[in-house]
Amino acid sequence: MDEKIAFVADMHLEPMEAGRSLSQGINDLPPRRAAQLEQALQQIYDLQPVAVLLGGDNANRVLTRPDHLRFIDDFLTRFPQPRYAIPGNHDVGSTVGWPRHDREEMARCCATFREHFGPDRWVLEAAGFRVIAINSQITASGLPDDAGQRSWLRAQLAEPSSLLRVLFMHTPPYLRNDDDNFDDGSEMMCLKPPARAPVLALLEENPPDLLITAHVHRFWTRRGPPWDWLALPSTAFPHSEMEAVPSHNTPRGEDCVGWVSLSRDGAGWAAALHRLDDQGDRT
DSSP, X not given: OOOOEEEEOOOOBOOOOTTOOOOSBTTOOHHHHHHHHHHXXXXXXXXXXXEEEEOSOOBSSOTTOHHHHHHHHHHHTTSOSSEEEOOOHHHHOOOTTSTTOOHHHHHHHHHHHHHHHOOSSEEEEETTEEEEEOOGGXXXXXXXXXXXXXXXXXXXXXXXXXXXXXXXXXXXXXXXXXXXXXXXXXXXXXXXXXXXXXXXXXXXXXXXXXEEEOSSOOBEEEOOSSOEEEEOOBSSOOGGGBTTOOOTTSOOOBOOBEEEEEEEETTEEEEEEEESTTXXXXX
């Protein structure tokens, strides 16, 4: 049987309040977003994956508002089990070096995330993969969870495995290379150098076979070295509709709305892009 893992990212869920725009980008209207999410749910149930992995920005600044949190809880339970999640910047806050980074608020939001959605770092062995998931938002933050996660990640990357080893995180460590330090707004699409340094140090010690990231709202695949890279699209809106974020530094790929299924392909891997808005599927 060709087992698959479903990856869904950047849903930006928020309750639809009467008379209020929920725009996160140009032309992003609530009815369209709702239709896309319903379509994604149906596609996932039809596929029958062995697991559903949620890649962050599941919420849209909801973890500080109880009414939003209830809405997220109710919606996420509609995905089939087993279901695992990691947080993004809209769930728990901005990383070190970004505007509005707030350690105390991040600590509170991470605690809320773990209470409602489960651990923010975990390992899943399924479909021929060993997926190691981390909370990218706390790297270099100085929070106790950061030091603990770093030690945990080092041990997990060093663990021998016959499975294909995957590192799963919301925010990419960089966009084009590890010297990226843009100052035009596109730096908000990856970790700033102080935050990426400890992650890259661990990856250089024991490189994964595949890195999977979200946040950029664009689908792309790269084949290594130093590792293969799969970037997840958003189910909410494409990169081109993100407000005030330049695109010239973003790697080329599919600027679309959708989700991704991952499967083994011989000794390697294959990713299928499942488009939304009646755009069809493409492998």
